[in-house]
Amino acid sequence: MSERKYNFSAGPAVLPLPVLKKAQEELLCLPGCGASILEISHRSKQFGEILAQTKANVRELLNVPENYKIMFLQGGALTQFAMIPMNIIRNREVSADYVVTGNWSKKAASEAKTQGKINVIFDDKEEGYVRKPKDEELRTTPGAAYCYICANETIEGVQFQKEPNVDLPLVCDASSEIFSRPVNMEKYGILYACAQKNAGPAGVTLVIMRDDFVEMSGDDLPSMFSYKKLAEKDSMLNTPPTFGIYIMKLVTDWLKEQGxxxxxxxxxxxxxxxxxxxxxxxxxxxxxxxxxxxxxxxxxxxxxxxxxxxxxxxxxxxxxxxxxxxxxxxxxxxxxxxxxxxxxxxxxxxxxxxxxxxxxxx
Ligand SMILES: Cc1ncc(COP(=O)(O)O)c(C=O)c1O
Incomplete structure (x- = not known):
């Protein structure tokens, strides 16, 4: 223990000590299970309970309405950069607006371009990514499917102080600020975050998606890239990242204890x-x-x-x-x-x- 230092890593990042201790305590044998979380089937009753509790915690903490699905996916945030436009705008007569405020939203826009038509409605490149837009600077495109933002640009340290007010559903990369403050979920079509900064270990990505967005998913996509198919199977289309979900359960339990x-x-x-x-x-x-x-x-x-x-x-x-x-x-x-x-x-x-x-x- 005395060797633990204050670790300011941007991600994978520090986890709450009580979470690590609990995981350590339970690593050899999950109570009542006879085996480690690393060794049990994702179809087991015990894992089913962990998955359900993690979802319930996320719903409670973020006040997620019933018409949103909560999914635990793989491939990190970068996969979402492509999967979102692949499901929502590809092969459809619709575009999406992108707000570029740093490295991560820039990368998301460039990945989205491979899937469909996007409109960059704000780009702070000239100023060197030092700020977010004011509401009046955001002129959305009529008929666009969503307005994409990165809530907190991890590299530049630039953050929205409050959700932008636009007339489109927000699609938001909240990787480096998820669970750090309350959010108004109703403004979001999709809110997602890789876990390895504020929610757990690398390997699991939390995706919260409004039902109409889930329904937009292309039927022509391979199953693992289709939100509709992933949501239908409750993140269990294939073996989900069980250990990551378990740690996210412990992190969200801890967050509830913190108030x-x-x-x-x-x-x-x-x-x-x-x-x-x-x-x-x-x-x-x-x-x-x-x-x-x-x-x-x-x-x-x-x-x-x-x-x-x-x-x-x-x-x-x-x-x-x-x-x-x-x-x-x-x-x-x-x-x-x-x-x-x-x-x-x-x-x-x-x-x-x-x-x-x-x-x-x-
Ligand atoms: C805001 C943000 N988006 C996306 C990513 C990329 O996530 P991943 O490595 O899980 O694809 C990161 C950090 O790695 C990030 O900070």
Whole structure:
């Protein structure tokens, strides 16, 4: 235990310690089951109960209405980049609007282009992906099937402070902020997230989809790419990622114990404020990538005055057990991912280190 450090990795990322302990405790033998979760059939009664409880937890936490399906799929978020347009716009006389606010939505738009007609209605490329659009900047295309957004751009640390107000159903990649705050599900046709940041381990992707979107799925698609077929079989068209679903159950149990998503949101805002206040007080020594209004409370992306100092910062941080602070290879600098499971003490330790480092090196 003493070897665990404060891990600021963007994903796979820190998991709540009680979740890891519970999984450790149950790894050799799931209570009443006589075998490990890793060893039992996905058709077993025990796994059936885990799947049903995970779904119930997700429905409760995100307040998902009954006319939405909850699925646990494979292939990561990147598969959804293609599967969504493949099911919703391919081979139909309909297009989709895309809001490009960073690397992940850019990639989603480029994958979508392989499947059908898309309209990029906002692209912050020129400014270097530092902000989200204001509602009045979003002119949707009449007849478009959906408006695609990435709620939180993990790499740039740019986040919608609230859901954009548009006259189309939102399709949202919430990979790096799922379960970090309450959402208004009724605005969404699809809300999805890979698990390995805020919801569990790599290998399972949570997809929440309104029934009319499920119904739009192309009948001509191979089964594993058809939402309709996946939903009909309750994520059990083939062997689902059983261990990932089990861990997501433990994570969502833990979230309920923490008081649910409003309580989580308040904790997350407070943790992020600790870092941003230190950054703002550093007289420009630390510079945040995002414009102030769009700063992410999940991924704090910043840089120091030189690459040399960036390196020194990351090296010296290790001595304080603060690890994985490097920015994404495409933007450099630093990134502190402070997901739900990052304890406040970890953020305080990083803040204190940042203040000291700036004093010595400014
Ligand atoms: C917002 C966002 N979307 C998509 C992805 C890609 O997810 P995956 O690696 O599961 O395909 C990531 C991170 O890896 C992400 O942060």
């Amino acid at each position: 649910g998503l409003q309580a989580m949101y308040e904790k997350n805002l407070e943790k992020a404020k600790l870092l941003y206040d230190a950054i703002d007080a550093s007289n420009g020594f630390y510079r945040v990538h995002a414009n102030k209004e769009y700063r992410s409370f999940m991924n704090v992306s910043f840089r120091l005055p030189s690459e040399e100092l960036d390196k020194k910062f990351q090296e010296e941080a290790k001595a304080y057990d603060l690890v994985s602070l490097n920015g994404h290879r495409s933007v450099g600098g630093e990134r502190a991912s402070i997901y739900n499971a990052m304890p406040r003490e970890g953020v305080v330790a990083l803040r204190d280190f940042m203040v000291e480092f700036a004093k010595k090196n400014a």
